[in-house]
Amino acid sequence: MLELTNLESGYGELTVLHDISFHVENEIFAVLGANGAGKSTLLKTLAKLLPVKNGSIAMDGADITATPGYELPDMGVAYVPQERNVFPDLSVAENLSLGGLVGVRSKEEKLEEVYSLFPRLADRKSQVAGSLSGGEGQMLAVGRALMQDPKIILLDEPSAGLSPLLVDVLFENISAIRKERGVSIVLAEQNAVKTLEVADRVLVLSLGRIHLLEKAKKLNMKQLKEAYHI
Ligand SMILES: Nc1ncnc2c1ncn2[C@@H]1O[C@H](COP(=O)(O)OP(=O)(O)O)[C@@H](O)[C@H]1O
Numbered sequence: 084m085l086e087l088t089n090l091e092s093g094y095g096e097l098t099v100l101h102d103i104s105f106h107v108e109n110e111i112f113a114v115l116g117a118n119g120a121g122k123s124t125l126l127k128t129l130a131k132l133l134p135v136k137n138g139s140i141a142m143d144g145a146d147i148t149a150t151p152g153y154e155l156p157d158m159g160v161a162y163v164p165q166e167r168n169v170f171p172d173l174s175v176a177e178n179l180s181l182g183g184l185v186g187v188r189s190k191e192e193k194l195e196e197v198y199s200l201f202p203r204l205a206d207r208k209s210q211v212a213g214s215l216s217g218g219e220g221q222m223l224a225v226g227r228a229l230m231q232d233p234k235i236i237l238l239d240e241p242s243a244g245l246s247p248l249l250v251d252v253l254f255e256n257i258s259a260i261r262k263e264r265g266v267s268i269v270l271a272e273q274n275a276v277k278t279l280e281v282a283d284r285v286l287v288l289s290l291g292r293i294h295l296l297e298k299a300k301k302l303n304m305k306q307l308k309e310a311y312h313i
């Protein structure tokens with residue numbers, strides 16, 4: 084589905100990611116790594132918020148290295164940034180509706196699906212997004228991505244800032260999105276323990292390079308600790 088080949092990216096003169104190659108199929112593909120390892124840079128590059136310095140990105144066999152970010156939703160790629168940017172003055176329903184402008188299915192059908200996945204959002208349809216709790220705001224950001232009917236969601240550290248109880252709910256939701264909706268997920272996370280419970284494969288970034296890429300079931304804590312320089 085999504086394929087990266089020898090990708091290099093960064094900020095201006097600074098190269099952060101070096102020689103990144105992997106492909107994502109129908110799966111939860113986790114990207115782990117210490118703070119500053121390059122997880123967000125990777126997702127921002129895939130979302131086309133950062134220029135590709137070298138290498139290429141393909142989606143369903145088509146080269147999208149030069150495709151602008153605004154065309155990605157139509158290609159089935161949705162992005163949820165680390166700083167969940169919902170529109171604070173708009174209601175929950177309005178925020179979701181904005182995501183629903185993409186795709187062929189009716190907005191109403193997709194709204195019902197999002198509300199059944201996130202009943203807390205259904206209870207707060209007309210509440211302005213700025214007054215939601217951290218967890219609810221995260222659900223809204225993910226819900227808006229789902230309104231695009233994506234094939235793949237790039238999800239950057241969704242558990243950041245959530246209470247342990249909400250983190251459990253969040254990871255259940257991530258599993259449900261994969262299992263019930265068939266959407267693939269590239270999941271950048273700090274929370275290695277929870278991530279290993281839901282991921283199919285795990286990429287560990289270390290200082291902007293691939294440290295290891297392994298099936299989640301095969302990964303052990305020793306390997307992870309080495310990657311985190313613990
Ligand atoms: N806007 C930016 N300008 C310059 N360097 C940045 C910027 N954002 C991140 N970086 C650098 O890129 C590296 C990777 O950061 P990031 O991708 O945010 O890591 P992670 O998401 O894994 O914590 C860090 O060294 C960070 O300082």
Ligand SMILES: [Mg+2]
Pocket residue numbers: 122123124165240
């Ligand atoms: Mg990050």
